[in-house]
Amino acid sequence: MQHRAASHCLHLRYHGTTMHDTITLPGLGGSGDTHWQTIWEHNDARFLRFQPASWHQPDLDDWEQSLERAVRRCTRPPVLVAHSLACLLVAHWAARFPSRIAGAFLVAVPDPDGANFPVEAAAFKTAAERALPFPSLVIASTDDPYGEIDATRQRARAWQSSLIVLGALGHINASSGLGDWPQGRALLEAFSAGLSR
Numbered sequence: 001m002q003h004r005a006a007s008h009c010l011h012l013r014y015h016g017t018t019m020h021d022t023i024t025l026p027g028l029g030g031s032g033d034t035h036w037q038t039i040w041e042h043n044d045a046r047f048l049r050f051q052p053a054s055w056h057q058p059d060l061d062d063w064e065q066s067l068e069r070a071v072r073r074c075t076r077p078p079v080l081v082a083h084s085l086a087c088l089l090v091a092h093w094a095a096r097f098p099s100r101i102a103g104a105f106l107v108a109v110p111d112p113d114g115a116n117f118p119v120e121a122a123a124f125k126t127a128a129e130r131a132l133p134f135p136s137l138v139i140a141s142t143d144d145p146y147g148e149i150d151a152t153r154q155r156a157r158a159w160q161s162s163l164i165v166l167g168a169l170g171h172i173n174a175s176s177g178l179g180d181w182p183q184g185r186a187l188l189e190a191f192s193a194g195l196s197r
Helices: 036-043 060-072 085-096 119-124 149-159 182-193
Strands: 022-025 047-049 079-083 103-107 136-140 162-165
Touching: 022 036, 022 060, 022 085, 036 047, 036 079, 036 182, 060 085, 079 085, 079 182, 085 103, 085 119, 103 182, 136 149, 136 182, 149 162
Parallel strands: 022 047, 022 079, 079 103, 103 136, 136 162
Antiparallel strands: none
């Protein structure tokens, strides 16, 4: 299925207020048809997906450049909605590029030192451990096979991100059976509402 590329960003009115443009950043393998990121994209034209060369063999430089291109196409600082490996991408990108974003919504941050971290993503392991230069919110699960909650708490502290732990939702992906994940959408809207416009 084709997904909208981040070829441009839109300014739309939503419930009477101007909302932020949003770039979705799937993790390894991309987000399939039943993943909440894909559903959000299909339901709301403000959600535009960045497009690296390969979802399955991630090249860090390519992913960083792809994110930078997506951000630069926006006429104002967007909100990033990242899942899994793309959360680490955001930290790498922020350390390399000065482009401004409004904030980052980081779901299911994986532990690069965990037993299940994918070998094909080894270049992403050394994500910066310093504070992110923009507001950020980490959303975590208590039984994520790719990120023990203690490791997630430590990374959120290092990034100076706010943290919300939702309970046992696995990797907060399609396998979690979340559908369009209304709880996550509500959390994103609340986070976005608190960002400067």
